[in-house]
Amino acid sequence: MIGRLKGVVISLAEETAIIDVNGVGYEIYAAPRVLQGLIPGDEATLSIETLVREDLIRLFGFPSENERQAFRLLQSVQGVGAKHALGLLQVLTPSELYDAVTAEDVTAVSRAHGVGKKLAQRIVTELQSKAGALAGASGEVITMAARKKVAAAAPSDPALSAKADAVSALANLGYDGVEARRAVARAAEGIHAPGVEALIKAALKELAAA
Template identity: 50%
Template sequence: MIGKLKGTVDEIGDDHCIIDVHGVGYVAFCGVRTLATLRPGEAAVLLIETYVREDMIRLYGFTTALEREWFKLLQSVQGVGAKVALAVLSTLTTAELANAIALRDLAMVSRAPGVGKKVAERIVTELKSKAPAYAGEATGTIGLKQELGEGVAPAPVADAVSALTNLGYSRDIAANAVAAALKSAGEDANSATLIRLGLKELAR
């Protein structure tokens, strides 16, 4: 199995690139975000997910391990194959995807080509318990957003997010600010404290 390619970018197509490794050109299928980081003639390192089928061997390339893990995780959902998983990762960053799942934002997930409402709902429903583990450094924030999405967040937290939302901030931004406020104020902070510290975060 090929797990990584390190070489020179030989060619970039609409959905793939060719990486020259010591004279051998490897075709790696990549998302739009990954392809945008590559330049012909420049050195590149791609983390690879190798698929072996009876009639083909296909390599999928990613710039980060987190992207590769999301690629595999998305395909655990019924109706999501490699093509759709790449489309999702081309449309949303890993952080945006984790946020969308935590907040049950079907519209955000549905922005990806080939993802209809039913598939988006399956992605959000089936991956909601797994999203925090794939959220990178934002695990605490994602956990809070899941609680908000499920209506089980503590009252002071929910009130603080609601207050910031009423001030015109998006729910996502408000949740980020309150999550940061919780880190400094502690879990027992009241809503007034969380609102004050949340506004301070937003003013940075």
């Protein structure tokens, strides 16, 4: 299977890009924000997820291995296909997806194109038990080799738990889920070993200043 491609961008379409690798043109499917970052004639390097079915083989491209792993993990949820997963990664980064899952923020997940409330609830519910796979030292998706270790440690990680509780509290106060997660993330950068109350207070200041 192809896991990574490095080559020259030949052309761009609404859903795909053609990348020339040593004379072979590969058609790559990607989220709109990824395609917007590619420029014909420039060199690009993408992590690749290869989807093989009886009637087709498709390559999906991502700017990082973290996003590729998130794409794969999302499709482990019943009813979530490649288009749903791409749509989710268009509106949420891997770290924001992790925060949405741990905070049970169904509204944030349902913002993805084609993801209704029912499917968003299923995604949040089913990924609750896999939250460790979405968490790393920086709050991003980690590699398969480290998943087992993080999956065991994440539920008891006080910093991650405090962030999730703070985001949930802000959402309950009526703040937008995505904005709340970003405010909490910024607040956590300036606090050593932050507790929930400290995060909430600092995040409220961030939201007020925005």
